[in-house]
Amino acid sequence: MFYEPKDGHGLPHNPFNAVIAPRPIGWISTRGADGLDNLAPYSFFNAVAYVPPQVMFASTSAKPDRDGTKDSVANIRDTGVFAVNVVEYAARDVMNKTSGSWDRNVDEFALAGIEKAACETVDCPRVANAPATLECKLTQIVQLPGEANFVVFGEVTGVHLRDNCIVDGMFDVTTFNPLARLGYRDYSVVREVFSLNRPGE
Template sequence: MTDPTYFYDPREGHGLPHDPFKAILAPRPIGWITSLDAEGRVNLAPYSFFNGFNSNPPVVGFSAERRPGGGDPRKDSLRNVEETGEFVCNFVSRELAEAMNETCAPMPHGEDEMRRAGLEAAPSTRVRPPRVARAPAALECKLLQIVALTDLEGRPLGSRIVLGQVVGVHIRHEFLKEGIFDTAAARPVARCGYRGDYAEVTSLFEMLRPVA
């Protein structure tokens, strides 16, 4: 019988035209991270390796991954969080997708991506970095820890996972319906692997956990 699956060991190569890993690991929420450097200059950058890792207290994390070809993995967001211990995660809606993509552009250290993308900043309440005013929601975070990743042989990968505890939550009133955040109305954008592949959430279905 023919094996119904295609198998490969990533350490030996995938043997396909494009690496399927990021396409399989989908959809992924986008961590649109606002931070400040030690001089108070704003940085805004999206991270597709982002998610929540605890609910009480709420903890989120993003991964700053080494670019192909090596180099310093400490991109501005990571460097800023190391220096200040604070960041904000802004909700990426379909309305803001193009602006989010604009903040991917390589810019000199200290340049304001928020201004480049034509975004208005709004003050945060518990942390110094501002939030994106038009974002449906924003999570103010204080740094818990930074984890340096290694492979199975213990070799450094150059990537860092930044974990922060949420100390403040902003939700735009139009997305609160009877006390519930209306995810579908906010139209979140997710990363779906391969270059330029994104998805938009416009509908939900309910499936409750079984009871014993």
């Protein structure tokens, strides 16, 4: 099968994000200029640089009360900071609850019963018991073609690692089983890890 996206795919559901999978989930926490906290998962997320460490996530839809975007991007645009919380398999249900298109006045931490903690280098909350959290300072927001497509880039200014995730001096994902996004309504979980040496190493 071949199709050009501009002409449609002819399938019952769009296969695009099922092809690009698995994708890590950035559970983005923010605080608005009005002091209201927000927590939402984004699967268009990744690390993009080592020095200084930098990450990105993309928001691809809008809410009527947020001027062409969603709560996360609107808050970051106003305050210049955010945090990325790593999602473990054990948090799959509460993470999913925070994915709803809730009113801007809803605190998803409270809604889903998630413990909140303060960040150290930026003024926003984080998921207290997350395996890891990256505190970030906004570097740029890029608007992509399309109605509500924004990519947010941030420099990591602080890193929280849950103590039990550090094994023999390394951050060990097998201690918490990261959740990953597939296509449609599908997710996956990392339970098996193997190593490969690059040529010349």
